[in-house]
Amino acid sequence: MNKFVFLAAAAFAPLLLVGPAHADLALATAKGCTACHQIDKRVVGPAYGQVAACYASKDAKVLAESRTQLIKHVKEGGAGKWGPIPMPAHPAVANEDVAKIVDWVLTQKPMECPKEFKPKA
Numbered sequence: 309m310n311k312f313v314f315l316a317a318a319a320f321a322p323l324l325l326v327g328p329a330h331a332d333l334a335l336a337t338a339k340g341c342t343a344c345h346q347i348d349k350r351v352v353g354p355a356y357g358q359v360a361a362c363y364a365s366k367d368a369k370v371l372a373e374s375r376t377q378l379i380k381h382v383k384e385g386g387a388g389k390w391g392p393i394p395m396p397a398h399p400a401v402a403n404e405d406v407a408k409i410v411d412w413v414l415t416q417k418p419m420e421c422p423k424e425f426k427p428k429a
């Protein structure tokens with residue numbers, strides 16, 4: 309591989325990473341999630357960077373269980389993990405779309421996991 313090709317590949321690699329991330333921000337926006345959630349700031353609901361931090365795990369099995377729980381929590385709604393404000397249920401958002409958004413949420417840059425977070429409400 310010549311030097312130019314290598315440099316070009318290195319220069320464009322970040323674009324490839326950014327592409328799909330934006331696609332799922334678009335999905336989260338289309339499904340109304342961003343009315344209460346931002347990536348790096350707590351609004352009505354936790355910042356997605358906080359969610360990523362609190363559920364971070366090197367254990368693939370633990371991660372898979374968290375993912376299932378998160379999808380369920382978004383679909384059914386509920387309160388108590390992040391504070392008293394409830395998240396409404398989202399029965400109209402397809403499981404597949406919720407799963408895509410949750411996968412994207414879990415890959416956000418981790419912030420600090422707040423002390424009041426309770427993994428099991």
Ligand code: HEC
Binds near residue numbers: 336
């Ligand atoms: C009306 C405001 C509101 C909307 C709309 C909303 N959320 Fe939430 N979300 C919240 C609140 C409040 C919490 C904290 C709930 C708790 O403490 O258990 C939360 C929690 C979460 C969590 C963490 C759940 C957990 O078990 O730790 C995820 C992930 C999440 N929301 C994703 C979504 C997605 C995806 C959508 C769009 C389909 C969405 N939210 C729409 C308010 C909202």
